[in-house]
Amino acid sequence: MVLDNFSPRVLEQRGLDYSALSKDRPDLIMLRMPAFGLNGPWRDRIGFAYTMEQVSGLAWVTGEPDEPPLTPNGICDVTAGAHAAFAALLTLEHRRRTGRWVSVEVPMVSSALNIAAEQVIEYPTYGRLLQRSGNRGPAAASHKIYRCAADAGNGGRERWIAIAVCSDVQWEAPRQVIGDPDWARDEILRTAAGRRLARDRLDAEIGAWCATRPAVETAELLFAAGVPLGAVVLPYETRLNPQLQARGLFSNRCSIWWSARYCTRAGQSVSPAGRSVSTARRRRRLATTTARSCRRCSGCRKRRSRHSRPPA
Structure with a gap:
C-alpha cells in the first residue's frame, strides 16, 4: 500500500x-x-x-x-x-x-x-444562512459555557462548566438544584421556545449562580439531578478522570516508534539516507534513544535499566 x-x-x-x-x-x-x-x-x-x-x-x-x-x-x-x-x-x-x-x-x-x-x-x-452563535445551540437553552469560582488550590486558575438543557423535563432539574428562585418560575421559561427567546436573561442568571461555585462540585450536583453537562478541564487533566482511568486509556510507559526512521530489508536496516545498518547496530540505537527519551518520564524511571538493554 x-x-x-x-x-x-x-x-x-x-x-x-x-x-x-x-x-x-x-x-x-x-x-x-x-x-x-x-x-x-x-x-x-x-x-x-x-x-x-x-x-x-x-x-x-x-x-x-x-x-x-x-x-x-x-x-x-x-x-x-x-x-x-x-x-x-x-x-x-x-x-x-x-x-x-x-x-x-x-x-x-x-x-x-x-x-x-x-x-x-x-x-x-x-434559504437560511447559518450564522455564528458562540456556544449557544440551535435548540437547547440553556446551552452555554459558564464561568465558575476560581480554583484556589491551583493558583487561582479560572474554571468553567458547560451546561445543555435539551428539554422541558430537563429544565426542571436545574431549577430545583439552584433553589427554584423567582426568576426561574417565569412562565416564559417553562418551554424550550420561551427559553430560547430569553437566552440572555437565562444565561445571566445561571452564570451568576455558577460564578460562586467550584466547577467540579457543581458538575456532580447537576449531573445527579439529570442535567447534561461537563466541567471544562485542561487536556493533561483528562488522565485524572476516574472513568478514563477505569477504561485503561492512559499508560505511564514510554515507547519509541523506530520504524518511522528505519525500515528492515532482508535482515538489514536502511536509513533514510540510504546507508545499510546492521540489525544489531539498529537495536543499540533503539535502546539508547529509548533510554534518553525516558529520563524525564517519571513512570519509566524505575524501569530505566530495562529500557537500556537492547531488545532480544
Missing part, C-alpha cells in the same frame, strides 16, 4: 503515480490525499487544516455573533486522517475479498465538507 498527501503533481513529476507503480506491483493499493482532489482547477493547490476550515465554511459559523469568524484550529487535520484510515481499511478488505487492486482518492476538503454539511444543505433548501 502507498499513501501520499502531496499535491498531485509531486508524485507525477517523479514518475511515482499509480500507473507507474502498478506495473511492478499489480496488486498495489494506492491511497491519495491531496488537498482539493486529483483534477479540477485547484488540483495543484496545497492546503492544510487552516485552509480547509475557511474553504468549507466552518470558520464562518465559528465564533461569537458580533466578532469576526474564528478558525476551529486544526480539526480538519484529524478528520482527514480518520477518513483516510477508514478508506484504507475498506480497500484492504476489498482486495482480500476480490484479489483486485484499487486506487482511492480521499481529498482533504471532502472531510471538511462532511462536517459543514448542515450549512451547505440549509441555505439552498430553506
Whole structure:
C-alpha cells in the first residue's frame, strides 16, 4: 500500500503515480490525499487544516455573533486522517475479498465538507444562512459555557462548566438544584421556545449562580439531578478522570516508534539516507534513544535499566 498527501503533481513529476507503480506491483493499493482532489482547477493547490476550515465554511459559523469568524484550529487535520484510515481499511478488505487492486482518492476538503454539511444543505433548501452563535445551540437553552469560582488550590486558575438543557423535563432539574428562585418560575421559561427567546436573561442568571461555585462540585450536583453537562478541564487533566482511568486509556510507559526512521530489508536496516545498518547496530540505537527519551518520564524511571538493554 502507498499513501501520499502531496499535491498531485509531486508524485507525477517523479514518475511515482499509480500507473507507474502498478506495473511492478499489480496488486498495489494506492491511497491519495491531496488537498482539493486529483483534477479540477485547484488540483495543484496545497492546503492544510487552516485552509480547509475557511474553504468549507466552518470558520464562518465559528465564533461569537458580533466578532469576526474564528478558525476551529486544526480539526480538519484529524478528520482527514480518520477518513483516510477508514478508506484504507475498506480497500484492504476489498482486495482480500476480490484479489483486485484499487486506487482511492480521499481529498482533504471532502472531510471538511462532511462536517459543514448542515450549512451547505440549509441555505439552498430553506434559504437560511447559518450564522455564528458562540456556544449557544440551535435548540437547547440553556446551552452555554459558564464561568465558575476560581480554583484556589491551583493558583487561582479560572474554571468553567458547560451546561445543555435539551428539554422541558430537563429544565426542571436545574431549577430545583439552584433553589427554584423567582426568576426561574417565569412562565416564559417553562418551554424550550420561551427559553430560547430569553437566552440572555437565562444565561445571566445561571452564570451568576455558577460564578460562586467550584466547577467540579457543581458538575456532580447537576449531573445527579439529570442535567447534561461537563466541567471544562485542561487536556493533561483528562488522565485524572476516574472513568478514563477505569477504561485503561492512559499508560505511564514510554515507547519509541523506530520504524518511522528505519525500515528492515532482508535482515538489514536502511536509513533514510540510504546507508545499510546492521540489525544489531539498529537495536543499540533503539535502546539508547529509548533510554534518553525516558529520563524525564517519571513512570519509566524505575524501569530505566530495562529500557537500556537492547531488545532480544
